[in-house]
Amino acid sequence: MKKAGKIWIIGILICLEIILLPWQVYGEEVQEPDSLYALSAVLMDGDSGRVLFEKNGEEQRPMASTTKVMTCILVLESGRTGETAQTSAYAASMPEVHMGAREGESYGVRDLLYALMLESYNDAAVILAEHIGGSTEGFADMMNEKAREIGCEDTWFITPNGLDAQAETEEGVKIHSTTAEDLARILRYCIRESSAREEFLEITRTPSYTFTDSSGNKTISCTNHNAFLSMMEGALTGKTGFTADAGYCYVGALEREGRTLIVALLGCGWPNNKNYKWSDTRKLMEYGLENYTWQSFAQAELPLIPQYLPVENGQTEILGVPAQVAVSLEELSQEEGMLIRKDEKLEAVVEIEQSLQAPVKEGEKAGEILYQVNGQTWKTREIHTAASLEKIDFPWCLEETLKRLVFAP
Known part of the structure; x- marks a missing residue:
């Protein structure tokens, strides 16, 4: 019974060490240089x-x-x-x-x-x-x-x-x-x-x-x-x-x-x-x-980025279906990066439009990814629209109305 109890205690300590290890490394205190001669x-x-x-x-x-x-x-x-x-x-x-x-x-x-x-x-x-x-x-x-x-x-x-x-x-x-x-x-x-x-x-x-x-x-x-x-x-x-x-x-x-x-x-x-x-x-x-x-910006964990953005007043192929446009990310080289201190973390913050206003042109900026350390941005990566989408106008409305009249049962 005593042996079993010791095993349980050891097991708990090992689990705690595994859980706390990342925090210990991330929170490791760094001593900055002192007593420099230079003014x-x-x-x-x-x-x-x-x-x-x-x-x-x-x-x-x-x-x-x-x-x-x-x-x-x-x-x-x-x-x-x-x-x-x-x-x-x-x-x-x-x-x-x-x-x-x-x-x-x-x-x-x-x-x-x-x-x-x-x-x-x-x-x-x-x-x-x-x-x-x-x-x-x-x-x-x-x-x-x-x-x-x-x-x-x-x-x-x-x-x-x-x-x-x-x-x-x-x-x-x-x-x-x-x-x-x-x-x-x-x-x-x-x-x-x-x-x-x-x-x-x-x-x-x-x-x-x-x-x-x-x-x-x-x-x-x-x-x-x-x-x-x-x-x-x-x-x-x-x-x-x-x-x-x-x-x-x-x-x-x-x-x-x-x-x-x-x-x-x-x-x-x-x-x-x-x-x-x-x-x-x-x-x-x-x-x-x-x-x-040194850490590449490409190594930073990206938050979830929507594949499509809704487009207000945008033309659609199916009446009643909300208009949307696909987005794409600006290319990011593995060679781009910076020095990170062992108690710091490189974070990627996404700032993207909730919706776009038609008309939308392909390649239009829809947002950006901010690569930050301690809240300071060191690299920005743009998010663009991957296609164009025209605005709902009278000619489009007339064309859609005629389609429905022609194909009406």
Whole structure:
């Protein structure tokens, strides 16, 4: 009897464990990163653009040479990397870090991009900006236009190299600045959306590069100073920066097991703390890898969607039968998805019309499916009508009446 009682108790405990297991996993507490050195920090999903973690992520701050990420992508997208650019007096006057270009010297545009991204040379940035934009002011306009285009509302570029600067605008005095969120968004554009993304990755991942000026008399050797590239498995790209106002800054990306993570750091210490940025970058990347997995939107469980929708005042083949039209779903690729934290759930919410008003055209939007995490929508999928249906009108009524008269017994 005692043995039987123990078996019953064990059985009940096993059943409870099975029932509660999903809740235990779903409700598992996730510890967010703390004690970061950076004044502003963001961890972003490189695929969806979703901010996975932020610390003062929308606070505007100077960004130093991480500016050169935007300079590089604009030059690549210009399609003029095969050209030669000449050094102006202004470019030659740039402070360190510089490659020592002298007024009148010419360099290949593509060569200068390696000098820009590997060694972070300030004169290389100005030579490129003047060549592509006509002037540093013209190039800054291009930078700000691109920033608005990709959704960076709190970024303002003045220089192509990230040196601390301020300028008078119609809105008042602005400083050369961005936010950690905008900076992450800029790098995401460079590696995911830009037509020049492959070239960008090729340049920024190169360990070393050597070139000469157009005359062949001057040789420049560049070494990549992005220590993150050898710090973590899957490290993809990145750019460091430092000025007196900005402090140490960094933006970098990692790709591992179908996940792309982007870290942006602003104000991450001042001398002698140049390694703080690597500590923060590792901490944020590890947090993302440990707590987030990629999930396709197609994996979300769909609520019941009606196959047909009633159509008010719509023509029917049989008198007295309510008019209706079939609906179809917009195609959804298995490749579309986002990073989901282990205590979160991707949900599909259907918003669809209760009825339609005739006339109805094939392909007309009848509703949509919202793919949400914590109530925030990250993907919408439209529901369309699969056929057309005309409105009841006098000619149709006359035709139906005549049919009934002709076929009446």
